[in-house]
Amino acid sequence: MSDEPPTCQCGSGDSLADCCGRFVDAGQAPETAEQLMRSRFTAYCRKNIDYLVNSTHPDARSKRLREEIEETAEKIKWTSLEVVSTSQGRAKDKIGKVEFIADYEFNGERKTHRERSRFRRFQGKWTYLDDRG
Template sequence: MSAATDPCPCGSQKTLGECCGPFLDGESLPLTAEQLMRSRYCAYKLQKIEYLRETLWPKYQARFDHFGVSRWAAENHWTGLKVLSSEKGGTTDRQGTVLFEASYLSCGTLQVHREMSLFRKKSGRWYYVEGLAQDF
């Protein structure tokens, strides 16, 4: 596990304690859709699987495959995150999208997952709703 003084895996150039760590530890909530997306990437890298379930849109949480997600997160070596664009998803918005690329090693091969993610805010909290894989 990473320490609070380690660089944040999301690539923000901040420490984990200054960036995504407080979200992952339940000390605070992401204020924007992009912050939530970055913290979810960190959750995959740091294998904080319960955080992924908790930040999933509420109606989908009951069907969350904890074992499958945990296995997939552990089997891959996460190497980087690039946020390509975001639309809305600010502190006053109720919905937003984030386009990102997450790089990882799988079976010795570098893979890049590019996704347009939809986020919605409910009762003041951001949630991941769904993602659409993007072609390059």
């Protein structure tokens, strides 16, 4: 057994505590849209449904949002994340886009999900809006 702290599931190479753990576990607010995107990936991996619901923009919270997130988190095993590009989404922006490729397993098959997510601030905090970026 190694004493190294676990690395973050978002693939940043940093420890969980220094990366998405700050947001998912410790309740800090991500400063950039990319940090939120990565932390939501990590939250999916760890089935932290509350984090995913709470970091969705209120305009995008459908009645079934929690169920949909739960279903996705149960059925899909996310295996890796690569952030392809970002636009805006920095500490001083109000909107941002993050394009990413995420590999996952579903019913024993390996698949890839590519998405351009849109993020928008709500009450000062980054939230996920939709995949129509």
